[in-house]
Amino acid sequence: MxxxxxxxxxxxxxxxxxxxxxxxxxxxxxxxxxxxxxxxxxxxxxxxxxxxxxxxxxxxxxxxxxxxxxxxxxxxxxxxxxxxxxxxxxxxxxxxxxxxxxxxxxxxxxxxxxxxxxxxxxxxxxxxxxxxxxxxxxxxxxxxxxxxxxxxxxxxxxxxxxxxxxxxxxxxxxxxxxxxxxxxxxxxxxxxxxxxxxxxxxxxxxxxxxxxxxxxxxxxxxxxxxxxxxxxxVPNIAPIELHAILFAELDQVIQDVQYSRFSTDVWPDVFIEIIAPLLSTVRDVRRYVGPLRTVLSILDDRIELVDVLALEAVRTFLPDAFSLLSSAAPGLTTPTYGSHDDPKYTEQVRAFVDSDEQNQGILRAICTRLFPASKLRLGINESYGTESAATWLRERRVAHSDVLSFYLQMSMPSGMRSAVAAELLFAHIEDEDFLSQALSDLEPSQVESIVAALESHQEEFSGVDPTAAIVVLLNQLPRLRRQARSFFDIGPDLVVSRVVYRLLLPTGGPDQVLALVRSILPRVHQYSSKLILLKLVGHEENAGHKLVEEAEWRSLEEEIREEVRSSAATDLAHEWDLLRLMWWAGANDDPRIWIIPETFLDEPEFASRLLTTSVSQARRQTMGSRAVDISDRIAWGILKEVVGGEENIRRCRNAAVTAMGDETSLIQLVDKYLEGWRPKEF
CATH class of the missing domain: 3.40.50.300 (P-loop containing nucleotide triphosphate hydrolases)
Known part of the structure; x- marks a missing residue:
């Protein structure tokens, strides 16, 4: 109470x-x-x-x-x-x-x-x-x-x-x-x-x-x-006595709400430089501690307690400065990159610090202790990039924009929600059943953002068995949407690849990685997902990270290729990246030693999937305009190479019509290409 x-x-x-x-x-x-x-x-x-x-x-x-x-x-x-x-x-x-x-x-x-x-x-x-x-x-x-x-x-x-x-x-x-x-x-x-x-x-x-x-x-x-x-x-109260009262009341509040996220390394400096100077009487302590129980209950252990205690002190005793936090947030939280910094961020930070001349020292300490990204904007020669931001998000520091937004609005932004869910996943990183069920219960778009947030835990990946996590993540790829959603969207396969790669890194030398990969591949459901793993550990130019010996990698690749070539059309028809998989299965020699059997092209489900996975989106923006033109394109050259020519594409098209009808936009686009239409160069 x-x-x-x-x-x-x-x-x-x-x-x-x-x-x-x-x-x-x-x-x-x-x-x-x-x-x-x-x-x-x-x-x-x-x-x-x-x-x-x-x-x-x-x-x-x-x-x-x-x-x-x-x-x-x-x-x-x-x-x-x-x-x-x-x-x-x-x-x-x-x-x-x-x-x-x-x-x-x-x-x-x-x-x-x-x-x-x-x-x-x-x-x-x-x-x-x-x-x-x-x-x-x-x-x-x-x-x-x-x-x-x-x-x-x-x-x-x-x-x-x-x-x-x-x-x-x-x-x-x-x-x-x-x-x-x-x-x-x-x-x-x-x-x-x-x-x-x-x-x-x-x-x-x-x-x-x-x-x-x-x-x-x-x-x-x-x-x-x-x-x-x-x-x-009335005698002045000694600081040590006042602080003892404060600590006793804080302990009671924290115990009542069961708040456990507390950084002992950060607390001493924050307390001495920010909180203690604002407290002079027992009434100050009561004013400060009074709202904390409610605030901490709402935050529910999702923000670093030291940051909350510091900002609540500002809210209680320096309300004018606190009211500027929202407008100063970009300058306080945006990662810095040396001299290439936006001047408006410096203006925001300066306005915050200068808002209370009498307490400038406290507000400056707020910046340096809680918002390291603002140091450069205060003349301190320290820069903090995106890696630091990932750490702040993982540690739930208000230095990250999503965490600060959550504190100010008491409503969790999407990035913060993803970070909270990723933290729960990491707590069960070796439990395949838990991970699989947890991700399967979510919408695909949620899965992608949560997997991306999981990357912020990479410093903690050493010391855990990554097998379950890699298997589950690769098996989630078929659920994730394939089309790009913006100019800067890196795609779900790359999001998953980044996390899988960081899970693999602490495994050890090439032999240990190879053994791990061989244990994982049989548990991955689709060859398209297996291909992601093979590329990560291999020696393919601009794709592989050479985590295994090249000879071993090529041998492993050939094993999987033979499996793909030996698979039935009905089994391959469910592959989430079928065209790429088919191209890869016969691309190790020139000319190609393997082309999709013509009988595969007569299978409606296979033909539909092959044509569907050949389509991508091209985005064009005219100089001086904010409008973005989005249009579908077919990887026509690769498709011809994989099936053995345009006549086989027509054959594939006819089989697909059986499954989806001839009025679909995909069939109409294929017909345009077959009639000779080609898009303008981007």
Whole structure:
């Protein structure tokens, strides 16, 4: 549960201030005040003044000293202040002993004399303007003549003197009133402060009250010192004590929400440079920790805790700077590449740091500790590229744009969702059943993005058996869409290839890789996917990474080629990249030693798949235009080579019509090529 900013009593005294409060209470309780006395408990907002008053009240009450409380926030104007004060004090005394009841009566009568007026003649200071109406003034004069202000004052003084011990009146939070209200309350204290045995304890931030009392060239401090005889200053809390309170409350919150993502290496610098300078009181700690439980529950262990704690400190104490995080995000998170940096990113970072001149050091630390990409833009000669960004995403640091977006919006962007899913996959990287089921339950587009995010875990691939992951990833390829989706789309086969290659790298030498590949190939369902693996480990120019010896690779390739050539058309008809596979199966010699048997071309499913996999998309964009023209193209030359000429293409086309009809766009495109049409060069 969120804890409020409530003052404490003795039983909750985590700062050990009870002994000080008791000494202050003892000094007040032993006071002889024949002409009244005014004490004050002073300290900045949040320093614990009200808590000290609570503990002082406990001590005074234990010694059977009457303590009354007056809340000046409740009066609505100067004209009500005095009357309301006396009425409130009287009501708190009405159920006391006979002496206290007598005082209550005197207070009511004395206060009633001031109810219709706004001028207090006793102290010669106006609490407001003149009387509102002549009738009010007339009533005042009439009451004054009958009873007399001085007569009632004497009666109240006698009743208080007869009490035999001080009666304490506490006025808290004067510093939260307006300037005029502060002046009115202190004038009222001065008005009533000369009564015997009447002791005030005021509570306020001295700087704030002195500023409110500055008027007409008179210093507020001198005026305050004339009213208040004794001032007690709330002790400053030692940083080590404040930090202990903070850590205890943070531990409780983190334990409650079961947040475990915590970098011990990053925490010390972030705490010392960012969080600690923003905390000076227990109230600051409560304001800071209060929302954390809800924030961490929403984030659900998906962002590095140290980053969250730092940004929550900025949100709580530097709200103007926090509001700039969204606009500064590109400059804070975009990887840097030496001198080739966009000036607008530097402007964004500078605007963020300069948004709070008093706390520039803290905001600069936010940049250097949480957003390393911004260092170069702050004049620090350090660059961070895409590899660093992949690490930030894996570690869920807000240095990555997707992670920062998740924190700011509390809604997970697609890149972040993929990273979370990839983290779950990596946790089960050796469990083939789990990986297969998890990916099969997703849409193909989701699978591709999650596999791409899995690459960010490459530093952790060593020490795991990659067999299950490679088998599952290669078997997912038939599900993934083949057509390109943008100019920069690298395609699902390349996405899978990159991850498979990084899984293979830690395996060892050529012999170990060869053994692993031989164990994987029989478990891969399609030859098109097996071909991906063969190319990765082989020596093909611009494709292979030479992870096995060339002779072994060529021998392995020939084994798979023979398997393809020996397969039935119905088995090959389901290959996701059939044309490429057929070309590869006979491309090791020139002229080709193997051409697809003509009987294959008469199989409708095989023919349909072959033609379908021969189509790709060409994208053209005219200079000066944002429009992109997308059109289908057939790899006509390769198709002719694979089937043995255009007549066999026609034969293949006729078989495909049986499966899909002659009205499809594919058949119509094939017919255009057969009639001699060819697209313009790109």
């Amino acid at each position: 969120i804890t409020g900013d409530e003052p404490v009593s003795s039983e909750n005294d985590i700062l050990g201030r009870r002994s000080i409060a008791c000494q202050w209470a003892a000094a007040i309780g032993q006071t002889t005040a024949p002409n009244g006395l005014v004490f004050a408990v002073t300290g900045p907002w949040g320093s614990g003044k009200t808590s000290m008053l609570n503990m002082m009240e406990e001590e005074l009450t234990a010694k059977e000293i009457k303590v009354l409380k007056f809340n000046p926030w409740l009066f609505s104007g100067t004209d009500q202040l005095v009357n309301f004060f006396f009425g409130e004090m009287a009501s708190q005394l009405e159920y006391g002993n006979p002496k206290q009841k007598k005082i209550a009566g005197s207070l009511k009568k004395y206060g009633a004399l001031f109810s219709p007026i706004k001028v207090v003649p006793i102290i010669g200071t106006a609490l407001g303007a003149a009387a509102e109406t002549a009738a009010a003034a007339g009533k005042f004069m009439e009451e004054s003549q009958i009873r007399g202000v001085q007569e009632q004052k004497n009666a109240l003084a006698d009743a208080l003197r007869d009490l035999g011990q001080p009666m304490i009146i506490i006025l808290d939070d004067l510093d939260r009133l307006t300037g005029q209200e502060i002046r009115d309350v202190l004038r009222m204290v001065r008005l009533t402060g000369a009564f015997p045995n009447l002791v005030y304890i005021l509570s306020f931030d001295r700087q704030r009250v002195e500023l409110a009392l500055n008027e007409d060239g008179l210093p507020g401090r001198a005026y305050l010192e004339k009213i208040v005889q004794v001032m007690f200053n």
